Amino acid sequence: MSKRSALGLLIAVFLPVAHAATIEEVISPTSVVLANGTARTIAAIDGKPVFYCGFQAFESWAAHLVGQPVGSNPETGITVAVDAREVSLARLLVSKGWLQPPTLDEEAQAAITERRGGWACAGAVAPFEIMHSRVDPKVLAGIALNESGLNGRAWPWTLNIAGRGFFFKTREDAYRVVMSLIAHGRSDFDVGIMQINWGYHARRFASPWDALAPATSIRVAEDILNENYSKTHSVAKAIAYYHSANPVPGQAYLARFARHLNQIQAGL
The missing domain is CATH 1.10.530 (Lysozyme)
Structure with a gap:
């Protein structure tokens, strides 16, 4: 089973009711704690954290995610609501400049070169x-x-x-x-x-x-x-x-x- 399908299965099992779980803590751009009643699990996200601006800068940005309800998608894994629509949490982290994905797609390239999020403090090279x-x-x-x-x-x-x-x-x-x-x-x-x-x-x-x-x-x-x-x-x-x-x-x-x-x- 691929990592993506395994993550989708974990979330599907963990979330018997749509949006029953919430983000309890964002440990890093690659790890979040999900809470569902008394149950807790750590979900992993593929990629590398972007900490050029330091962890505190990321922590400050990620604060708004805590308490948000989450869903699951077989293709994209964990999802959160942004502007009344469900988006991949991983893609959100990439787009905002806190996660470097394994494959540098166009959104990742834009985040890097526009110096979004953690990329803002990276050197010119x-x-x-x-x-x-x-x-x-x-x-x-x-x-x-x-x-x-x-x-x-x-x-x-x-x-x-x-x-x-x-x-x-x-x-x-x-x-x-x-x-x-x-x-x-x-x-x-x-x-x-x-x-x-x-x-x-x-x-x-x-x-x-x-x-x-x-x-x-x-x-x-x-x-x-x-x-x-x-x-x-x-x-x-x-x-x-x-x-x-x-x-x-x-x-x-x-x-x-x-x-x-x-x-x-x-x-x-």
Whole structure:
């Protein structure tokens, strides 16, 4: 039996009447105490706690969950009521930035890069440590700060249109602008946390929506950097060419990257 189905069975047995049980205590983002009359049980939630801001910050946020009635769902496990609808407790914790799930789906990527909840206190390199696969995360973070830096952190919902940068509050907002640009025959824009140029690299994405996904943007950036390195056999040139193969703007870009890398290494 899978862990998910086992959890669903536990909750189904524990909750003979819908919403009879409540959350008595939130031990951590991965453990909650459920109470049903005199019975108590600890339910486990898959993932890793996000404690960059410390446990007290999480404890303060989680206080509103105590006393809430819970339900169960065969697919999502424990559920709680949010705005008059039942939502997965695990998904709520991920969305609010207190739980890193085993698989970084789109909501998890957004929480990490928007710095929600516990991610608010993570360093600039944290998203890249989690989502990188081949390139040093410090290098990726330094490039991202060049490309989409906002208040000392890379922002995922960023566009650069014909040389002018725009920062959007949500992915949906950025996506609407991307689709409008494409509908008007425009391709002179960079998109996402790594600011991939749509005109040159649209074929690397499954869709414009996919181009905004932080993990996808990082993967494509890694591909471009590795291709640049294969051509130049130089890490410095691979980074400079990410912006431009023209020596003048490329060197200026590399100098900005070096400043960001120094800040990252200093833990700023």
